[in-house]
Amino acid sequence: MMNQSAEMNPEQPLGDDDVQAINRLGDVYNRLCRELGRVIVGQHATIEQLAICLFARRHALLMGVPGLAKTLLVSKLAETMSLDFSRIQFTPDLMPMDITGTDILQETSTGHRELQFVKGPIFANVVLADEINRAPPKTQAAMLEAMQEHRVTVLGKHFPLDEPFLVLATQNPVEQEGTYPLPEAQLDRFMSLVELDYPSEAEEIQIAKTTTGDELPRLNPLLTAEEIIGYQHLVRRVPVPDHIYTYVARLVRKTRPDGDTAPAWLKPLVSWGAGPRAVQNLIIGAKSRAALEGSYMVRLEDVHYVAAPILTHRIITTFAAQSERVTAKEIVERLVAES
Known part of the structure; x- marks a missing residue:
């Protein structure tokens, strides 16, 4: 024990x-x-x-x-x-019950009628x-x-x-x-x-x-x-070194334009940055990638590998960024390169 x-x-x-x-x-x-x-x-x-x-x-x-x-x-x-x-x-026209399922009135073997739940396609x-x-x-x-x-x-x-x-x-x-x-x-x-x-x-x-x-x-x-x-x-259970936790938290905080840690070039390009759930997902994503790669501990390269897929849809770009055709993915890649 x-x-x-x-x-x-x-x-x-x-x-x-x-x-x-x-x-x-x-x-x-x-x-x-x-x-x-x-x-x-x-x-x-x-x-x-x-x-x-x-x-x-x-x-x-x-x-x-x-x-x-x-x-x-x-x-x-x-x-x-x-x-x-x-x-x-x-x-x-898809309704919630179309995916979750619903109760249907059915007749039992004894002749009584009762509601029975019929599972929808979400049950897979x-x-x-x-x-x-x-x-x-x-x-x-x-x-x-x-x-x-x-x-x-x-x-x-x-x-x-x-x-x-x-x-x-x-x-x-x-x-x-x-x-x-x-x-x-x-x-x-x-x-x-x-x-x-x-x-x-x-x-x-x-x-x-x-x-x-x-x-x-x-x-x-x-x-x-x-x-x-x-x-x-x-x-x-894959262990994560303390410096990886620190790196991930600082990386996510840099995506927030109102924060003190955001670089100057990012502030006119981003209206909203990633929240705390991004930190959690970067850690668990890096753990999963490390395990698939046969590593017994999370490495910085594991965080770098999952950074773009996890952060891109959590960054909301400004009109200025869209007019200059700067994407959220490019912003994430630059943040990782500069970290």
Whole structure:
């Protein structure tokens, strides 16, 4: 049993069992990348960001134009991990009960009628919320409650969601007419903004060869739900040196234009910076990345790797920045380079 002093200090070195578990996780992650590579061409950085979110027990927002295999990637990720997958196509007329489920009056074997809860598509391990910005705010709120609380509320009753639970939401950056963009406070609920770009010419040729055949290969399951939950707890135990905590806190505070630590060049470009949840997500994201890379302690390079996906959607640029075509991602990259 761990003594009291060890319980008070969460930054204990990993034990032998945890070290072996991290080695196994690194091996599983490499096999996962190879297995997904049988169907998904390229997108190596995207796969890593999704794996970081999964093992950090956080959700992600995918941004990319149509046709970049977002649905295929998410469904195949669930397939390699023996997880239930559900896809919800968000539309302007989608109601909260369409995703959470609702009570339906049904007749029992004894002839009596009673209300029975019928689960909606949110009851899955991996949920793809396709074009979440097309749903009205009330439906978005129901989705975000499920993401935060890992449960849904219907007619005052709470229904827990099965673990692990991962929501990957997409936004279409091309067509914005008739959409309900997520407010900044709701965007903050997503750990990472994962941007997908067009493939290279060689990758595009390979995509055509892979996807125009008879059928796609079925992928082999590599993990069970119980093993994923175990690895999620393992990620939480990865130690973080004190100087990394200090670095992360100072980096986030530099994004706030009203603060004393913000550089002079940033103040006319940013109207709102990242909040405390960004500090938490940078730490847990760096822990997850370190574990996937086989490291037994968080390193500065792990923080640098997750900084842009975690901070970009939490920085609100000014009109001056938009007129000069300075993006939030470029601001984050400059802050990291100067830190």
